[in-house]
Amino acid sequence: MFVDGLVSETQQLLNRFGPVKILDSLGYRQAQTVIQETATLDDAIAAAQQGHRNYAKRQLTWFRREPGVHWIEAFGDTQESIQSAIQLVRQAR
Numbered sequence: 001m002f003v004d005g006l007v008s009e010t011q012q013l014l015n016r017f018g019p020v021k022i023l024d025s026l027g028y029r030q031a032q033t034v035i036q037e038t039a040t041l042d043d044a045i046a047a048a049q050q051g052h053r054n055y056a057k058r059q060l061t062w063f064r065r066e067p068g069v070h071w072i073e074a075f076g077d078t079q080e081s082i083q084s085a086i087q088l089v090r091q092a093r
Contacts, residue, residue: 006028007044010031010032014032026055031044
């Protein structure tokens, strides 16, 4: 059973290149469990989501320890976040 998207892409990459290291990254690893039929699609999606949350948490921990990191309170490409970023760049000049 293959669905469109990441599982299909993973199968195509495995067919073309074999089990290369890059396919052990987040998302691809879980897609392979579906291909190998060791997990259901729903279980693989849940595992990928949890893996991405864990990765994001590790990134935040790392950034908090870095000196000179400026946090922008706004999120995404809102006008507020863009203006905050522009101000930080101008101050750094």
